[in-house]
Amino acid sequence: MATIVMERIGRVFISLQQIREVPRMLTDAAPSMPGTIRDTEVPYYFRERYVCTGYRPLYQNWRYYFLSLFQRHNETINIWTHLLAFLVILVRLQQLAETVDFVGDPHSWPLLILILSSLTYSAFSAAAHLLGGKSELCHYTFFFLDYVGVAQYQYGSAVVHFYYAVDESLHRHVHGIFMPAATVLSCLSCLGCCYGKYFNHSLPTWVRKVCQVVPSTVAFFWDSSPVVQLRWFGHLVRMPPGRLPREVFQARPAGRRPRGRPRTRWRDYISNLAWERLGIPQSELVNVAREREVWGPLLELLPPRPDTG
Template sequence: MSAPSRILFVVQDLRRTLVERSTFMEKIGRPFINLQKVRRVPQMFAEAMPCMPDTLSDTEVPHFFRERYVHSGYRPLHRNWRYYFWSLLQCHNETINVWTHLLGALVVLIKTAHLTETVDFINDPHSWALLILLLSSVAYMTFSTLAHLLAAKSEVCHYAFFFLDYVGVALYQYGSAVAHYYYAIEESWYEHVQGLFMPVASLLCCLSCFCCCYGTYWNYSLPSWVRKVSQVVPSAIAYCWDSSPVFHRISLWLLSWTWSDSRSTSALIFHFGQVVFFLTSVFFFTHPLPQCWFPGHCDFLGQGHQIFHVLLVLCTLCQINASYLDYLNRRHIYIHFHADREALLFLFLYVLTLVTCALIAIYMLANVKKLLRDKTK
């Protein structure tokens, strides 16, 4: 081999070696580059977040926004919407209330997606009552999340978002009623309330929504306990009516001592669980515990309303499981009670209840705006 050829061969071999080493180093360095990008994510996230102001004490916000025994953690008013959305990641006295129902809504959505694998929600009219319960559960948790997240922006927003929350509660009451009436009812109770149960349930939903909105509307001039009464009494009446098929069925189950049907027993255990969780949640909704024992020490974590949220989510999950088991195992019973067209009627009544409650909320919000205008004059 001549000298020029030898030199050319050496140069080509050297170039090949450099390319191979470059490729090798690139493969080695790629994970480190990706790791650097991952490490920069928190920094990029922090740069995208707006400057979050410090939370305020109860003496620094209007009296209307103060909660009893909660002394700190209040967000400032009249900031841009971006601030209140980003406050989802900030520590304040509504953080836990927001996350409990946000996570609850996500769990119900996942549960719904799982149920679509075994339930034909489109072609089986007998499944529509279960679908209404699922939609209502997601709605009330989502509306509650928005209320606790965004209501601190202004007084008008406070009213508007909590009126929306009350619409969600009314929808959940209807969803509970239709699921209990469709799947859980026994023949002896069905004979007494046939043709009457769902119209009365819809009426009570609308009444509950109106009373909750009206009690909040008069919050300026009435003691706080009056607002609680205006919220609890109509909701309690609606709950007793909506859950009467469950109460009746549980009482028959306890008195008969016939627990041999394991499928029916599993559903009844979930029904019993939802009753226990709901009644316990009502206690924490109506009593400021434990923050009244430790004023100022439960501002972020430990408020009774936070416990109420958790218990209500557990109640809802038990209710969904019970209704699903009844849908599967009691079909031979409820198909004799409800024709296909009746399911369509209940769906129509659900939409009518939604529209009526929305109109109630809009009407009360218009009165609130007028009240605030008169107040500033």
Template sequence: MATIVAEHIGRLFISLQQIRQVPRMLTEATPSMPATLRDSDVPACLRDRHITSGYRQLHQNWRYYFFSLFQRHSETLNVWTHLIGLLIILAKFCDLAENVDFVNDRHAWPLLVLLISSLNYTAFSVIAHLLGSKSELCHFIFYYLDYVGVAQYQYGSALVHFYYAIDANMYSLVKGIYLPTAATFSFLSFVGCCYGKYNSLHSCIRKFGHVVPSALAYLWDISPVIWRLVYWSEASDDPALVYHFGQVACFLTAAAFYTFPIVEKCFPGQCNFLGQSHQIFHIFMSCTTLCQIHASFLDYVGRRDVYLSLHKSGEAGLYAQLYAFTIMTCVLTGGVILRRVNHMLVKHKCI
């Protein structure tokens, strides 16, 4: 008996010794962080307006960029603000999966597309901000992937608004054109963002490419919600409208911070780590998405008689195929643009 007890104590002691080694092992596994750079020391396409320092060095090994998630630099909080949002959306997905039959109920597929597109855009944003400093070519590749995420999320938003939130009167006006137009606007938004990034030295062109197509896409995508907020006489009895109003308010706030770097401009050089407008934009975009998901779920549950009368069961599958087609079109177009970017970088001896 004493021998058995001694063996257990010995194993416990060994386990405790191994646990004590974990912090040291993590420290050794994490590469030391080379000194960050000033904006004048990195290529122009990697610079952010009014962010004067904290840029990571280029051409390091991949482990350096992955582990920079836990280190201080200009992109740290841009990564974490969407990484936390991604985890919250994933938890929401798991919660909804317990109450919604995403496999057998085709009318739940638009909600599924929204959830998948929400996870995609936040994940692609995390990847872009985490790995985009590897090189100039990697910067373009990962940010173009980020723009694919934006485009497919725009279509996912349009789909749930058209399927669950739309009023019958508006449906009769746009039923044949709404989603094809939404897909077209999503594609144009992707192309505009890519073109703006390609012309990153020209701030006006970059801002125009990023903002104008995305604004047009949003106005079209949100129109069923706005119509319902304005014209539906039973709005006071609908719990989903609170969350629809919340998503609109959060998005407009996010758009303001994205379009105008207010904080950095007011405090130049003071927001290199904390307080960047883009970080605030990420936070409000995550809030937008969470409000949108919950509003769409409430519409899925509470407006079933409405959307069953408007949509046939087979339509959801067609709409999901259009979602896949939108992604494929953006990816292929991005590949063509990246070839031109690569040629430009080679010509200027950047790679």
């Protein structure tokens, strides 16, 4: 019995010795990774304001930059956030493909465009932050691709909002200009970001911010305009008493109404829109909109606009 116990203790001791050797074995198997350097050791176009250390050395082989995925440096968080987003979206696409016919159902194509644009955007961004530190050419090439990914993601968002969430009355007025305008704004957003990036350290800060932020902001408001009225209504009913927008919304003018057909109030328009698109009756609309946790997901899951074709 004692012999058996001693043998088992010896095996455990050997196993612990082998486990202790694992870090050394991994170090020997992996190539030596150069450490990070300070901002004074990299060219000016690599430097980020207020980031003084954590830069990777330039002109290393491609293997080093791919392996730096597992190294701690100034781009680690940027790389992993975009990479994890890419994997999550890819898994979600696989799940949707089991229930949605993306090939045979044209009504699902806007959703497919959004998913593919999201995959492209996250992949380009991960590549830019992972490989953009190799050289000046790689830096600008990969980050310009990143901005292309952002622009086509903006376009994909516009497609989904227009074909799934736009109201019928709004659709009649903007169907000829909405998508062309979204295309132009996406291109301007890409060009503005590229221009600001290339002249990052030669332009005043406010000029660079205007070039990068203004086109993207205009594109955001234009692309989300099909659902902005419902979002504003939810914000309006959640305002505390005394706020001017809420008081105007709840006001009931006194006096006699002129003869003729009553004008459609914005409240009536929103009530009809919520009933047609969300199935919420007028009597429950305000109570539902007050619940931010309920109202937000409802707008994200707006059913497709009926085909008037």
